Amino acid sequence: MNDYLRHMDITSFQRDLLHWYEENKRDLPWRKTQDPYRVWVSEVMLQQTKVDTVIPYYHRFLESFPTLKELAEAREEEVMKAWEGLGYYSRARHLHQAVKEVVENYGGEVPHEKKAFSSLKGVGPYTAGAVLSIAFEQPEPAIDGNVMRVFSRLLLITEDITKAKTRKIFEEVIPPFLEEVLPSEMNQALMELGAIVCFPTSPHCLLCPVERYCMAREEGVQEELPVKAKKRAPKVKKMAAVILKNEEGKTLFHQRPDDGLLATLWEYPNTEIKEAGQTKETLTEFLSSEYEIEAIIGEKVQEVKHVFTHLIWEIEVYEGIVKRQKTCQNERLSWLTLREATQYAFPVSHQKILKEQKRKEESADGLRTSK
């Protein structure tokens, strides 16, 4: 018997939590179905992402790709465009790859064996547990940040939850809570409690349906849990980007590498600025050596800040005119009209540049046509 559960009346806990869940659960789009494809899509979008952010993406994504087969048959470009702005873009590519595997190897039916489903791209221990329990009623724990917070308080688990090892404790402790109930309900009830009552700071213990079971509350240390190591401050990178136009009035865009940060997304040509005050020179040299394009860099027209988890870009945006371009073709470069560019997925920082360029060109158009 697990020592953490010594004083826990699991049956009563289940009754109280599930009763509360039925009365208080939010009406979320992905709770209207147990279709494994839709559950899967929602779970991938919800990784490290707030419910309010996901909802519009969830609707648009399923409008574009209503079934697993239709997603599998879609072009990756389309999938990335549907994910544009949601972040962690490898989620989209992995999901796309994974549903193709499902069509290829499982006849288009989402596999309900843990081993098979877990082997799919982008499906980790949380997503496997969530989809298998919610769509297939399998008694698998779905251990996310909410659930670790709830259980760390409930059972006074003081291990650092940012450490991979700590996860094992939760995997040991949670399965008994999934016995003799609907796993879909229990897992979602635990997450819902974390989401709308058992907040990271100032948990609403007075509204908590399972307060009487909570050991952290008993000790008055609910605010101190869970224990998490602090992460270091992100580094700042000074960047410069250029809105480079050719004689046809088209703009140069670049597709980022297939792996790494913002993989495969499109952007304005840009480079890191290592010496302050050398921005124009650095851009000119970058275009010449990297793309074999001779250009004249004009004025700075915009500043954009892009904050990542582990990195900050401070981007200075310049205008530029191309003088000469060698015939050498770079697969990842494209001269596009602004309308053409909107078919491609951009990271938020470059969406801001695109939006500003559009605004300026439209106001210039307006001036011209009104004369």
Add this chain to the structure above:
DNA sequence: AATTCGTGGTC
């Protein structure tokens, strides 16, 4: 095991 991967909202 420790890093790398986005973005937007909150206090």
Add this chain to the structure above:
DNA sequence: TGACCAAGAAT
């Protein structure tokens, strides 16, 4: 206002 955080996975 800046640190913190969110239904994590891959490497």
